[in-house]
Amino acid sequence: MERLGTGIGWRPEIADAVERMPGIDWVEVVAENTCPGHLPESLRRLRERGVTVVPHGVSLGLGGADRPDESRLTALAERAEALGSPLVTEHIAFVRAGGLLTASPRLEAGHLLPVPRTRDALDVLCENVRIAQAALPVPLAVENIAALIAWPDEEMTEGQFLYELADRTGVRLLIDVANLHTNHVNRGEDPAAALADLPLEAIAYVHVAGGFERDGVWHDSHAHPVPRPVLDILTDLASRVSPPGVLLERDENFPEPAELEGELAAIRGAVEKGREQGAAPGTQAARTTRLSSMPDTAPARQRLALAQAALLSALVAGTPVPEGFDRVRLGVQARALAGKRADVVAKVAPELPVILGTGYRAAFLGYAHGHPMTGGYRRDALDFAGYVLGAGAVRDARTLGELREWWLERSGSRPRSHRPGVRLARATRRVLLRR
Numbered sequence: 001m002e003r004l005g006t007g008i009g010w011r012p013e014i015a016d017a018v019e020r021m022p023g024i025d026w027v028e029v030v031a032e033n034t035c036p037g038h039l040p041e042s043l044r045r046l047r048e049r050g051v052t053v054v055p056h057g058v059s060l061g062l063g064g065a066d067r068p069d070e071s072r073l074t075a076l077a078e079r080a081e082a083l084g085s086p087l088v089t090e091h092i093a094f095v096r097a098g099g100l101l102t103a104s105p106r107l108e109a110g111h112l113l114p115v116p117r118t119r120d121a122l123d124v125l126c127e128n129v130r131i132a133q134a135a136l137p138v139p140l141a142v143e144n145i146a147a148l149i150a151w152p153d154e155e156m157t158e159g160q161f162l163y164e165l166a167d168r169t170g171v172r173l174l175i176d177v178a179n180l181h182t183n184h185v186n187r188g189e190d191p192a193a194a195l196a197d198l199p200l201e202a203i204a205y206v207h208v209a210g211g212f213e214r215d216g217v218w219h220d221s222h223a224h225p226v227p228r229p230v231l232d233i234l235t236d237l238a239s240r241v242s243p244p245g246v247l248l249e250r251d252e253n254f255p256e257p258a259e260l261e262g263e264l265a266a267i268r269g270a271v272e273k274g275r276e277q278g279a280a281p282g283t284q285a286a287r288t289t290r291l292s293s294m295p296d297t298a299p300a301r302q303r304l305a306l307a308q309a310a311l312l313s314a315l316v317a318g319t320p321v322p323e324g325f326d327r328v329r330l331g332v333q334a335r336a337l338a339g340k341r342a343d344v345v346a347k348v349a350p351e352l353p354v355i356l357g358t359g360y361r362a363a364f365l366g367y368a369h370g371h372p373m374t375g376g377y378r379r380d381a382l383d384f385a386g387y388v389l390g391a392g393a394v395r396d397a398r399t400l401g402e403l404r405e406w407w408l409e410r411s412g413s414r415p416r417s418h419r420p421g422v423r424l425a426r427a428t429r430r431v432l433l434r435r
Contacts, residue, residue, distance in 0.1 A: 007247040067127075
């Protein structure tokens with residue numbers, strides 16, 4: 001397995017700092033935020049220096065009931081080839097539900113949600129992973145996710161579930177030690193027990209990130225320093241196996257470069273401490289994959305589709321909580337999803353918080369409560385603006401006019417013309433319509 005070394009998540013906000021950081025062997029980019037034909041100059045320079053770049057997908061939904069979308073797989077493959085990557089990564093999660101399998105509206109979570117650790121979910125996931133592997137030009141690695149909620153009546157632990165997945169498909173694993181800590185706090189799961197169950201020789205690399213605890217719930221924010229318990233889990237993992245690569249994730253609230261370099265140094269120290277405690281690097285046993293024939297997954301997909309649609313609908317559409325789920329935790333997750341939607345929409349459409357001012361967040365949360373996301377975040381921004389315009393909640397004429405112009409500019413099939421003659425015709429038409 002290729003040795004990656006020490007890396008950091010590349011983000012535009014810290015691009016210059018990453019280029020200047022010493023000891024960066026590789027970087028990871030969010031696949032959906034990368035355009036193969038228009039790579040940022042920073043990434044080009046890093047590649048020219050020999051820094052490995054790995055695309056990390058967030059929207060494939062391999063743990064969902066549907067088979068992977070061909071267009072999303074094609075896009076992921078294109079990014080891997082454009083970046084000259086040795087592998088690509090995704091998540092063991094579902095991100096959408098509903099649709100044909102349930103005869104219900106398609107819903108988007110805008111977030112990575114946990115799959116139930118059941119035989120049905122495992123069979124579906126294994127088939128989806130095999131479909132993805134066949135479509136990609138380089139090996140695939142899949143990541144364990146953090147979760148606020150737990151599915152009732154699960155049949156396996158996280159370690160057992162991941163072992164079965166790797167054993168049946170040969171897929172590599174991206175182990176996020178911060179997510180193991182999150183699941184320890186939120187779900188009472190023992191990180192050491194999870195590591196003991198894993199096929200450690202299947203690990204492609206490791207994620208490390210920070211978060212925060214509030215009211216007994218750990219939030220995997222990627223916006224806070226890496227805490228000591230996460231570093232301790234990394235040390236435990238490094239005492240069992242020499243990880244091919246370790247990467248620091250930071251998505252927002254970026255500190256000064258010196259602080260990021262300090263976190264990288266702490267990560268290197270945690271790995272070295274683990275190596276001193278455990279076996280010498282490279283002593284792990286070779287692994288044989290059991291590539292068995294796949295069962296007929298149609299019945300399992302149907303059952304999984306209904307279960308995931310019921311859960312996601314409760315989270316984003318206010319339908320009743322499915323039996324067996326913790327209502328309080330589901331409420332926390334629902335509020336977190338709405339808050340994340342507000343934050344991401346503010347990033348993809350930064351004009352909206354400027355136009356609406358301090359009333360933006362309250363207005364968006366009110367909209368989100370009764371309007372599930374059915375497309376991407378850009379569609380969500382347009383739908384939100386249309387909702388505010390239709391609700392008549394904005395009284396200020398100037399704000400209303402700016403919001404209407406923003407919505408009209410983006411809601412058509414092509415941008416509105418800014419030529420003086422066309423602008424005059426539009427203004428004349430609006431005056432005539434008011435008469």
